[in-house]
Amino acid sequence: MPASAAALSAAFFPENAPQTYSRADFGPDFRWGVAAAAYQTEGAWDADGKGPSIWDDFVRRPKKIRGNTHARTATDFYHRWPTDLDLMRHLHIPNFRFSVAWSRVLPSGTGELNTNGLDFYDRLVDGCLERGITPWPTLYHWDLPAALQQRGGWTNRSIVGWFADYAQHVAARLGDRVQHWMVLNEPMVFTGAGHMIGIHAPGGRGLGGFLSSTHHAALAQAEGGRALRATLPATAQIGTTFSCSYLTPWRPALLRDQRATARANAILNRLFVEPALGLGYPVTEAPVLGWLSRYMKPGDEQRLPFAFDFWGIQNYTREVVRHSPYIPLVWAKLVGAAERGVPHTTMGWEVYPESIYHMLKQFSGYKNAPRLLITENGAAFPDELINGRVPDAARQAFLRACIAQVLRAQREGVPVDGYFAWSFTDNFEWAEGYHQRFGLVRVDYDTQQRTIKDSGHWYGDLLGGKTV
Numbered sequence: 001m002p003a004s005a006a007a008l009s010a011a012f013f014p015e016n017a018p019q020t021y022s023r024a025d026f027g028p029d030f031r032w033g034v035a036a037a038a039y040q041t042e043g044a045w046d047a048d049g050k051g052p053s054i055w056d057d058f059v060r061r062p063k064k065i066r067g068n069t070h071a072r073t074a075t076d077f078y079h080r081w082p083t084d085l086d087l088m089r090h091l092h093i094p095n096f097r098f099s100v101a102w103s104r105v106l107p108s109g110t111g112e113l114n115t116n117g118l119d120f121y122d123r124l125v126d127g128c129l130e131r132g133i134t135p136w137p138t139l140y141h142w143d144l145p146a147a148l149q150q151r152g153g154w155t156n157r158s159i160v161g162w163f164a165d166y167a168q169h170v171a172a173r174l175g176d177r178v179q180h181w182m183v184l185n186e187p188m189v190f191t192g193a194g195h196m197i198g199i200h201a202p203g204g205r206g207l208g209g210f211l212s213s214t215h216h217a218a219l220a221q222a223e224g225g226r227a228l229r230a231t232l233p234a235t236a237q238i239g240t241t242f243s244c245s246y247l248t249p250w251r252p253a254l255l256r257d258q259r260a261t262a263r264a265n266a267i268l269n270r271l272f273v274e275p276a277l278g279l280g281y282p283v284t285e286a287p288v289l290g291w292l293s294r295y296m297k298p299g300d301e302q303r304l305p306f307a308f309d310f311w312g313i314q315n316y317t318r319e320v321v322r323h324s325p326y327i328p329l330v331w332a333k334l335v336g337a338a339e340r341g342v343p344h345t346t347m348g349w350e351v352y353p354e355s356i357y358h359m360l361k362q363f364s365g366y367k368n369a370p371r372l373l374i375t376e377n378g379a380a381f382p383d384e385l386i387n388g389r390v391p392d393a394a395r396q397a398f399l400r401a402c403i404a405q406v407l408r409a410q411r412e413g414v415p416v417d418g419y420f421a422w423s424f425t426d427n428f429e430w431a432e433g434y435h436q437r438f439g440l441v442r443v444d445y446d447t448q449q450r451t452i453k454d455s456g457h458w459y460g461d462l463l464g465g466k467t468v
Helices: 003-012 054-058 077-090 115-130 159-174 187-195 207-231 255-268 287-295 354-364 393-411 454-463
Strands: 031-035 095-099 134-140 180-184 237-249 310-323 332-335 371-376 416-422 441-444 449-452
Touching: 003 393, 031 134, 031 371, 077 115, 077 449, 095 416, 115 134, 115 159, 134 159, 159 207, 180 207, 187 207, 187 237, 187 255, 207 237, 207 287, 237 255, 237 354, 237 371, 255 287, 255 310, 255 332, 310 354, 310 416, 354 371, 354 393, 393 416, 393 454, 449 454
Parallel strands: 031 095, 031 416, 095 134, 134 180, 180 237, 237 310, 310 371, 371 416
Antiparallel strands: 310 332, 441 449
């Protein structure tokens, strides 16, 4: 292990978390798995009747994607899924979270179904089940059909109905075999990054686009859940996922930093979960959210809640917040890990495994909160293939420390009963292109050769019953 990785490994394990553990420590019903997303892995961007998505359009725009890359092939999961599922089985991975590409099922977003697209997900679900792997599809992981974007996308209120119809189509086809469903992936990210600051598709900028897309996504989150509930067997489990970061003030004793942190928490961690619970938007702590009322219509307050069976918590780091007079309406900014001189990943995210513990505590603190699962957690670190091996000690140490924090939370009574590592393979990492590698399995993008990293072998050992 390189010295830098050894130093990180020691820093990853605070004394408040278990130092060793095994799969059995989490209980027999704990769900272990890996996660992936359609646009980041499938490739085959126009194959077999698939329509273009907003990301297929966005990658054509200059200077939007690092290295001017695209995901037209990505990891070629569309053609190589049997091999990837075999690798999962080899590593004792019993659950696979993937997403369905809306434009593969409905090339125009609405209207005529693409039976070839549904056939692909049929084969994928059957392939999982044949290998003893439980499928966990997510209906929307950021790849809106481009045809719907031409009609306003998430800023058009009609998308609530479009999405509910799409959800019913997928559920009707796969619901006889799929028991676990997720509605949206990280709505705060695709509304904020895609409609406020423009670094993700569709590249919108401004408060109006952010607020309208936020309200419509919150409605779609609930209506999508109801569409699934109406279509699926009563035994189906329906969830959705939330991005989150543990937030702390830059200067804890300074009132304005405390208030900035509260505003950031309302927007980054509470914006979508609280409407689902019937609590409305957190406008008291973040007054800018009061402008969401411009997009609400009579009856919306009753439409926003939905009783999910579980929430997927997706956490990678913490953020430190300070007051900023230069950022109107929010009056807050994040103080980066490099600026603070703390260890960080190649994404620039602070290495802070305890964040996952704090976020589990925060989300479980809501009255009527459902059970929780970690549906994404992982890290991008430099790794390379050396004599047929990928010695990614830092990633292995990070995962080991984060999972220890999950166990810590569980032992304190938090109803967390699942952990999905992000991601199974390296993939197209959105605006970062192929520069960032999160995978347990390395992908050579020139040859599509897969190599299980040391972190992947470690995860397989954990799931195989070893104490780690």
